Amino acid sequence: MTNKSTLKQLFSAGLINGGIIIFLGLVGMIETFSQRDIVSGLVSMGFILLFLPFFVFGYSIAKKEPDQSLRTVLFAGGLTGLVAGFTTALLPILGQFVNIRDMFMNASPTLYSILNFNQGIYLGGLILMIVSGIIGALGAGFLLIPPRLRNAFLQAVVWTVLLGLMRDLLIVMIARWGAISYIFRWIFASSGLTITGALVIFFLVGVVYYWRSGKKQDLPVKKILSKKQKNIRFGKLVAAVILMLLLPQILGIYFSEILDNVGIYILMGLGLNIVIGFAGLLDLGYVAFFAIGAYVVGVLTSPEMGVIQITFWQALPFALLASVTAGVILGLPVLKMRGDYLAIVTLGFGEIIRLLSLSDWLRPYLGGTQGIQRIARPFIGSLELKTQGQLYYLIVAAILIAGFIAWRLKDSHMGRSWMAMREDEDVAQAMGINLVATKLSAFATGAFFAGLAGAIFAAKLSSAYPQSMNLMVSINVLCLIIVGGMGSIPGVFVGALVLMGSPELLREFSEFRYLVYGALLVVMMLVRPEGLWPEARRKLELHESMEPDALPNDIPTVTENPAG
Amino acid sequence: MLRTWRQRITIADVVVWIIGLSIAFVVVYGSIKTIEVGKYNTRVWIDLTITGLALGGVYALIALGYTIVYGVLKMINFAHSEIFMSGPFTAVFLALALYKNGFWNSHPYISLLLVTLLAVTVSSTLAVLLERIAYRPLRTAPRLVPLITAIGASFFLQYAFRGFFGSGLQAYPELGFLKGTWTFGSIPVYKTQVVVIISALIMMLILYGFVQLTKMGKAMRAVSEDKEVAGLMGIDVDRIIMLTFALGGASAGLGGILYILLFPVVHFFMGFIPGLKAFTAAVLGGIGNVPGAFLGAMILGILEAVGPSLFLDGMGIAAPYQLKDAIAFIILVFILIIRPSGILGERITQTKA
Incomplete structure (x- = not known):
């Protein structure tokens, strides 16, 4: 089923994946973010950062697999995750024997215990490998779920994480609303969301998105609007301004x-x-x-x-x-x-x-x-x-x-x-x-x-x-334009909200702000040079001159975006 | 029908020339004033010039990376200043470890060699990785795209190193045999400066020899002339581009070690200003041109060391040394107005645009 060359591919993907996690650990992101709870006592931001790469790599490696049967896909994802987990587990083992902390200041026992689930380097390493293998396989299996369900699931996860991250701010905000605030209080724990809160948000967003995405199937053609529709649009605009x-x-x-x-x-x-x-x-x-x-x-x-x-x-x-x-x-x-x-x-x-x-x-x-x-x-x-x-x-x-x-x-x-x-x-x-x-x-x-x-x-x-x-001011502005989409006016708003808003929402993030911005610029240019909210002509221009296979085929268009 | 000179000149040209002439005027007027006042004697000027030459040597080695990469890819590798930083910033930990167990003081020459080797390896590897991950997929993309990637990569590397090694300063331990001065004629010169100038000169000669005399160098020049035709001639273009990055990175790493001989402190932001200066030097000499980079770097180094005292002091400007970086950038703007192709360069800006 899987021949030698794909096997080699899986191994190298796993190695890269493990390398990324070691990088994130040594740069200090995993440890710092593990102090931030998303779901109180259960899921921290560091946890997501640690396991998301396994999932993403499992997903993308499975996508490249020519044979899309359940068995091969799960095998590919699982193996990649396993290799990645093994690579990651090497870091604490190395740290045990060589004192790398003189050089890498973030190679701390805390980081190791996060990577090892507090179980010591060998047992912990084994657990990490098994967990990463499972997550890689899950990521691969995610590919086989129907797209509509997949998108709903993604949206639900994203919203849950976002609300969890914004907990401190939201608490301050709803405190101003007086009696109404009690409706929302139970969602939030002392840090992050409560478990019930997270579940409710997850299912609410998932179901609403699933239901909504079923409704519009029409092609993204710019229609000439009737007078009534124009009035509705105008009304929406007025409401937005107010x-x-x-x-x-x-x-x-x-x-x-x-x-x-x-x-x-x-x-x-x-x-x-x-x-x-x-x-x-x-x-x-x-x-x-x-x-x-x-x-x-x-x-x-x-x-x-x-x-x-x-x-x-x-x-x-x-x-x-x-x-x-x-x-x-x-x-x-x-x-x-x-x-x-x-x-x-x-x-x-x-x-x-x-x-x-x-x-x-x-x-x-x-x-x-x-x-x-x-x-x-x-x-x-x-x-x-x-x-x-x-x-x-x-x-x-x-x-x-x-x-x-x-x-x-x-x-x-x-x-x-x-x-x-x-x-x-x-x-x-x-x-x-x-x-x-x-x-x-x-x-x-x-x-x-x-x-x-x-x-x-x-x-x-x-x-x-x-x-x-x-x-850095110039670099911030450059980043927000690139992320929003060069030449796109709505893109500026999107970029500014995402890039300038997020460090405020996530205090831990501000330490890694320019690291992430730099990576974002590179990744955007490699994967999606037209930005999040592209300008039509610019998009054409960028895609015309690049090799067709340099870009993934399933770039979501603006019409898929709930904001669009 | 040819237009007369009067019709060819636009208002823009006039303004540009006025800006250029006023810079020239400030330079000449300031110099005359300073010399008239006579606050500094000849010894000071010689000291400043030697300082400038040593700085120039460091800039030359960094500028080489900009120049050869520009030669093959027609792109400015913005992240080159971080490649310069990565070498000495990593090697400082080796130096400190050696210092701790006494090897640094008992075998200073071997220690310096080891540290240099590590710095060169790190810089060179990083440069190759950068090319492979960030630049190669974008070779056919519109011009702005790899440029933005390079800026992103620059910040990514800077802050990755900050995350790894911390945001504080790290100092290199002292090298005993480089302390003090040597006396040439009657002028005492710091040993480090002499070492830096001579090593930079030797390294530039070796690298120039490599580009001009070896087969690899010939392939490199062929790729920089025309990538497609070079490919048709049986040259592995990808490999040559990789080699170019490796070479540029190695020379930046070396430059980094020379830099820490002059200023023995490293931190994650140390690459930015020298990188910008080295780029200025490359442009000044004519980008894409190896001897030009050396010449430009030396001129820039001297101007930077001598300039603040010579141009500004006489006009009564307080603390002119704070403006030395500004002088370098003004020189850059000035060069690009007067002669965008640089001192030894061909007219790249217009013909290959």
Whole structure:
């Protein structure tokens, strides 16, 4: 049934799988996450992290199997899991004899006992192998379940895990609801979900999703909507807007703070999306414009700097103007450069701005390492916007304006020039597109949004520090665009919510944030370069030029997504 | 009909040239002022230049990796700075272990050799793995895709090493035989600097010889000229690309060891700035060109060491040394304005775009 070459494949898959788990362990993720319960006392996040790879590898190895009978599939998955479990079990054994902790600081007894189920290295290793074999076989068997049931199961698991992770926040949130909160209390334990709670959520989501997925079978064709349908859609939109406006009231201060941060990143994402997504110019110094926006507002409004002291609204146009000017000035020298040069030059530009803001030379003007304090907050009439909930509205307004501009620009003459330039500069130029003006306008628009975000950020913190203007801001924005989908406006929202929201929800995660972001960028580019919410044209372009077998065939389309 | 020069010049060009000229003006004016003030004597300038040469040697070895990878793949390996970091960051644990059992002090030469071998092996292996996992599947993808992958890989590696070895600093133990100075003529020079300059020079010569004289090197040059035709000529392109990464990684690992001779402290973020500088050096010399990388690195090293005092001090700028990194980046921008192909480079930016 299984010949030699597939056997070799199974073994190497198992080895890779084991290697991944050892990596996760040594990097410290398994131990850190094992402190976070999903289902109280039963399932921790570390547990999921430890066993998910077995499942995924079992599933994907079974998928490659040419013969899809139950026996071969289970055998393939089981064997892969077994090999992986064996490889993983070697780590504690090695740790027993060699002191690797001097080097790998996470190779701790705690990690070993997690890997060994507290049963010592040999018995524990055996248990790990058996469990991983079973999980690998389960993953493989998962392939044979009908897709509808499979998707329902997946959704149920994802929702259960998500709610378990968000327990601390949800508790705070529902506590504000008074009597209603008692309906939900029993779901949550002192950490994670209660077992009943988890089961109820699991079955509820599973059944609802199973029932819903049976209803729509039609092809994803864009239909012309009747008037009634249009009204319904409009109604939904209005409801969404009202909900969005009420959010800070419902969610409380902590959530509002998260939303504010996500919102500032959405604003920057909208801008960088124009530069990278529409115009195809990889800008890694995007934080520079953000910094310029923040610092201009700071210098003009803070009494510390003693230049002049004007209000936030008076300073805002200057901040935007400065950012746009900087965008154009940066754009000019890099006009003739290819993408990769551009990336490094913009990176260098971002660093220059940061170094200047840190330097003693400009200390009298920019405050040096101390930054600028006491930056004025915006007033509306006599109301000072200073709580998270109030600033939320300012940010939402800014996002609406920026989103509207981006959306209208996308199909405008300029937007089309950007996209033409992105596909092929030479052809675009031959078609009569003025590359200089097109590139500069992309830089300027991007810088405008970043400057706006920076100004709001400065007002929100009422201070501006060089430390918060580092390269990581640019990388965050880049990641959220890539994950959401280059060139896709809804993608920016999705990316920002996922990437900027998740570290807040999962405190343990923030330590591994950039590790995960880096991996995410690589994996996204390898597997799904068009992003989670792709733009139609971009998707076509990316898939056309890649080898057909470089991509899995079952990429879920947007229509399968419950949000879509 | 040919247009006259007046019609060919756009406003963009004018602004770019104004930016370029004002940078040049600052450099010249600052230098004259500094020399007029005469705060530093000749000895200081010589010391700074030697420091710059030593830095340049390190940059040259890192820049080599950028240059040869760019040669074969036409892509900037963003993660190269992390490959540079991985070698010395891993080898520090060997050095500390050797130090603990006394071997480091009793056999310093062998210890240094062992540490170097480990650093080179780690960097080189990591580079090959990176190519295999992250870059090879994307060779036919649009240009932006491998670039973003490389950025992702860079951060992934940085934070993976942070997770492995911690976010703190690790210091290399001192090497007794490299302490102190040697005197050339009447000028005392730190031994480490001399060792770094000479080893960098020898390594560059060996690597250049490898690329120019051996059959493998010839295959490498053929692949960088045209991958498809090289494949038709019976060259295993995948293998050559792997070799290129291995070579670039090895030279980065070596550069890493030389770097810790100058600054004996390692941490997970140590690769970022030297990597960026080395890239600047590669561009300055003409990317894709091995002697260019060396030349560019030396020039950049000297400019970085001498520049802050020479250009900025005379103009009364406080603490000019803080701006040394900014100087390197401004040089990068300046070079790309004046001569995007670099000092020794062909006009890649336009012909092979």
